Amino acid sequence: MSEQDFREALRKTMDAVSPPPQMSDATVLAAAHRDRRRRRTLWASAGTAVVVAAIAVGVVLIAPSKSGGDGVQVGGPQPKSTEEVPPPRATGSATEETNVPEESDDTLPPGMTDRTQQSGPEHERGVTLAGALDEVMASAGYGTPGDLKGTGELAGAQLKRDQANYDGKVDGVEKWTYTAITPVTKGDGVGEVFVDVTKTSEQGSGCDLVGSSELGGRCEEITVDGKKVGFVDVDDSIHEHVDQFAVYRHDDGTIVNISQSLDFGFTDLPALSKLPFTPDQLAALTLDPRFKITG
Amino acid sequence: MNDRDEGFAAYFASRSGAMRGTAFLLCGDWHRAEDLVQTAFVKLYRAWHRVGAREKLDAYTRQILVRTFLDETRGGFRHREEPTADTADRAAPEAAGVEDRLVLVRALADLPARQRATLVLRFWEDLSVEDTAKALRCSEGTVKSQTSRGLDAMRDLVPAPF
Numbered sequence: 001m002s003e004q005d006f007r008e009a010l011r012k013t014m015d016a017v018s019p020p021p022q023m024s025d026a027t028v029l030a031a032a033h034r035d036r037r038r039r040r041t042l043w044a045s046a047g048t049a050v051v052v053a054a055i056a057v058g059v060v061l062i063a064p065s066k067s068g069g070d071g072v073q074v075g076g077p078q079p080k081s082t083e084e085v086p087p088p089r090a091t092g093s094a095t096e097e098t099n100v101p102e103e104s105d106d107t108l109p110p111g112m113t114d115r116t117q118q119s120g121p122e123h124e125r126g127v128t129l130a131g132a133l134d135e136v137m138a139s140a141g142y143g144t145p146g147d148l149k150g151t152g153e154l155a156g157a158q159l160k161r162d163q164a165n166y167d168g169k170v171d172g173v174e175k176w177t178y179t180a181i182t183p184v185t186k187g188d189g190v191g192e193v194f195v196d197v198t199k200t201s202e203q204g205s206g207c208d209l210v211g212s213s214e215l216g217g218r219c220e221e222i223t224v225d226g227k228k229v230g231f232v233d234v235d236d237s238i239h240e241h242v243d244q245f246a247v248y249r250h251d252d253g254t255i256v257n258i259s260q261s262l263d264f265g266f267t268d269l270p271a272l273s274k275l276p277f278t279p280d281q282l283a284a285l286t287l288d289p290r291f292k293i294t295g
Numbered sequence: 296m297n298d299r300d301e302g303f304a305a306y307f308a309s310r311s312g313a314m315r316g317t318a319f320l321l322c323g324d325w326h327r328a329e330d331l332v333q334t335a336f337v338k339l340y341r342a343w344h345r346v347g348a349r350e351k352l353d354a355y356t357r358q359i360l361v362r363t364f365l366d367e368t369r370g371g372f373r374h375r376e377e378p379t380a381d382t383a384d385r386a387a388p389e390a391a392g393v394e395d396r397l398v399l400v401r402a403l404a405d406l407p408a409r410q411r412a413t414l415v416l417r418f419w420e421d422l423s424v425e426d427t428a429k430a431l432r433c434s435e436g437t438v439k440s441q442t443s444r445g446l447d448a449m450r451d452l453v454p455a456p457f
Contacts, residue, residue: 001450003442007418009453013399014316014419020325023311025304028333032303032340039341218432 122164122176125293130162130180132290133195140276143185150267159183159192159264167198175199178293183264189272192261199254199294206230209247209255222246222283229283243275248286254294256286303343306352307336314360320415321364323404331367335360357420358430361412365431368408402452409433410445417442 001009134144150157160182167175181194206228207219222229229248245259260282263271277285285291296304311332318328318335338359339352403411409431416427417438424442428435 001446001453003418003446006414006446006449007421009399010320010415010419013397014320017319017397017400019312019315019319020329023307023315023329023332025307025311028307028311028336029300029304029340031333032337035337036341 122166122178125176126162126164126178126180129178129195129197129291129293130160130182132288132293133180133182133193135290136285136288137182137184137193137276141186142191142276144182145185148183148185148190150264151269159267171201176294183269184260184272184276186272186276188270189262190264190267190269191272191276192259192264193276194259195291196257196259197254197291197293199252200249201253205249209249220279222280224248224280224284224287227287229286231279231283233279244279244282246279246282246286248283250292252294254292256291258282258285258291299343303336303340310353310356311336314356317357317415317420318360318364320400320403320419321361321411323400331360331364334363338363354426354430357416361416361430362432365408365412398453399449402449405452406445406448410441410448413438413441414445414449 137144144160146158146160148159149155150159162180163178165177165179167177169175175198177196177198179194179196181192184191184193206221207230210219210230210232219230219232222231227248229246231244231246233244234242242259242265243261245257247255247257249255260275260277262275263269314335315325315328315332318331319325322328322331335356339356342355403414406414412431413427416422416430417424422430424435424438427438431438
């Protein structure tokens with residue numbers, strides 16, 4: 001069978017086979033709306049950074065499943081049971097061979113009623129991170145308004161956030177993830193940049209830190225001062241409001257992930273005309289000492 | 296209905312039929328094809344305001360469709376159903392000869408998912424090697440080798456002449 005034979009055979013086949021009645025646009029639109037509401041709820045409860053950090057460091061969500069507890073990898077199309085899984089824990093490694101659950105204890109530290117510290121040293125680290133992000137964006141010529149409220153599905157929500165999230169104890173040591181999210185403005189456009197910092201005992205560098213990115217986006221290693229940084233241009237269909245991210249692991253296990261987007265997800269605010277940073281600049285930022293806030 | 300929904304619904308009405316045909320060749324089954332199309336369009340909706348030029352919509356939607364198909368086969372969602380031209384909703388009998396023509400669809404269903412996707416994109420969607428590589432996120436060399444292997448396999452599976 002030649003290529004042309006095969007081409008013609010396909011056409012004959014499809015001409016002969018009768019398709020079902022046309023699909024309903026109302027049904028698909030309703031499904032699209034449900035999907036959007038679910039994703040917005042996830043953002044609102046866990047923060048974009050937590051979701052994308054999961055992609056960046058190849059998190060396996062250790063969630064009980066009907067089939068017996070297989071991990072579900074974030075970074076590709078969401079499985080239908082996404083809303084049932086708990087928030088992700090960063091492991092710092094993408095490979096199946098090294099992604100072994102650490103010995104962990106999820107008991108909250110004394111005085112905490114949820115995973116987010118509202119005051120104290122960890123909270124202050126989140127605030128420091130937010131300050132560092134503001135400095136970086138100001139140097140790049142972008143505003144970082146603290147009073148900007150969302151529109152659309154995030155109507156009234158404060159877009160600028162920082163938090164220190166308790167991930168549990170691993171091998172007896174408390175693990176925290178610090179996140180700072182800011183709207184970034186230039187002209188009439190509003191984009192989004194966030195930085196996410198955690199510490200892990202897992203090894204790996206560059207694209208080792210990025211999960212299976214075939215559907216989330218292809219990872220490219222960028223070398224900055226001789227150090228390997230993983231950079232991903234994200235597939236829009238998977239994470240519509242993260243355009244690119246870069247991730248770097250310091251020698252002491254601190255992982256810095258920085259993401260940027262042309263627009264601020266789930267709002268109808270006008271987008272930036274271009275991303276704040278080039279891939280090389282974004283990669284270089286992950287090594288910025290101002291973001292290395294872990295003790 | 297807002298502008299986004301109107302634009303999206305109009306695009307769906309105009310292109311979902313063609314996308315469903317491609318999905319049928321990938322899945323071998325109309326029900327799975329419709330599930331795949333719905334999933335792909337839901338993902339398209341997420342990025343609707345970011346897609347930009349409308350002439351890129353088809354390429355973008357096709358990419359989502361194929362990658363979702365590949366992901367579902369990797370995730371174990373693939374199940375072997377007998378390719379059928381009929382659906383539960385249809386009352387009218389199919390024309391004679393449909394079973395013969397499904398030989399090709401059945402043969403496609405026997406191929407590994409990436410080979411199948413390559414052949415469908417190259418010879419049903421008529422994409423170039425370059426555009427097929429972009430849709431599948433692989434090299435042009437891989438597209439050529441998958442095409443060659445896929446056609447060899449089809450020659451073994453489908454009785455000649457076709």
